[in-house]
Amino acid sequence: MNILLIGCGKMGGAMLRQWVRHGEHSFTVADPAADDLPSGVRHVSKATDLPSQAFDVVMIAIKPQAIADVLPDYAHALKEDGTFVSIAAGTSVASLENVVGDAAIVRVMPNMAALVGMGVSGLYANARCTADQTRQIVALIDQTGTCIPVDSEDRIDRLTAVSGSGPGYVFELLRSYVAAAEELGFDHDTARTLVFDTLSGTVEAARQSDQTLEALRNSVTSKNGTTQAGLSALMREGQLDALFQDTLQSAYARAVELK
Ligand SMILES: NC(=O)c1ccc[n+]([C@@H]2O[C@H](COP(=O)([O-])OP(=O)(O)OC[C@H]3O[C@@H](n4cnc5c(N)ncnc54)[C@H](OP(=O)(O)O)[C@@H]3O)[C@@H](O)[C@H]2O)c1
Secondary structure (H helix, E strand, O other), X not given: OEEEEEOOOHHHHHHHHHHHHHOOOEEEEEOOOOOOOOOOOEEEOOHHHOOOOOEEEEEEOOOHHHHHHHHHHHHHHEEEEEEEEEOOOOOOHHHHHHHHOOOOEEEEEOOHHHHHOXXXXXXXXXXXXXXXXXXXXXXXXXXXXXXXXXXXXXXXXXXXXXXHOHHHHHHHHHHHHHHHXXXXXXXXXXXXXXXXXXXXXXXXHHHHOOOOHHHHHHHOOOOOOHHHHHHHHHOHHHHHHHHHHHHHHHHHHHHHHHO
């Protein structure tokens, strides 16, 4: 496919690198600030540099508040049977339709793990998308990690709270875990290795196991041992469950508010 990417910042740039690595599609980036683009990617600074009806996909990766101003200038570049794809948080299909009219529109909620090809994205296609268009975009997003199609925009808002914002929670968890390890006497680099390898190894072990997470936790917790002592503090009065529920509910409420 011939794809136009409008905005190549943190998220658009991370996804572009994965697409270029796969080498299946041609890309043009429209971003006045874009430098250091992967080789083979075309760059334009303004919409008037683009021919009409040249792209199968116009991908919107600018800040949500800029879309109404910027997107109309680029709309002519999409082929008649092309698809608009937006990764903008909190921007509904209805508000995109207000800008580009009645068109095939796909909303994608990616996350920053796309940077290393391990992103997880939700995808919602509006009623104008054909099965073929949806399949093509699912395959495109799969190249950045895992793509999970959903059947309502509300699922996108819920998924935003879980995985879209997820890297923020995990970076903070890592920061706090590493700081606690340093408090126990480890230098920063050793603390990072201990925490990062514990986390990634444990996630992989859980992924490869057919046991429940509760069973796995119990399998490493002997009675009156060190893990039990640590878990008693971590889970005191259900504080961990309450904290995660509050975190996800707050992010979901904000996603709904932003629409
Ligand atoms: N970052 C995330 O974790 C994340 C996760 C999920 C979804 N998203 C969504 O992804 C979108 C982009 O976010 P981001 O974090 O990548 O933001 P970002 O780093 O600020 O990237 C936006 C890019 O668009 C450029 N831009 C500004 N005006 C433009 C114009 N008129 N035409 C073309 N390009 C223009 C910006 O250039 P300047 O810097 O020069 O303004 C910048 O390079 C947002 O809608 C956000 O909601 C982000």
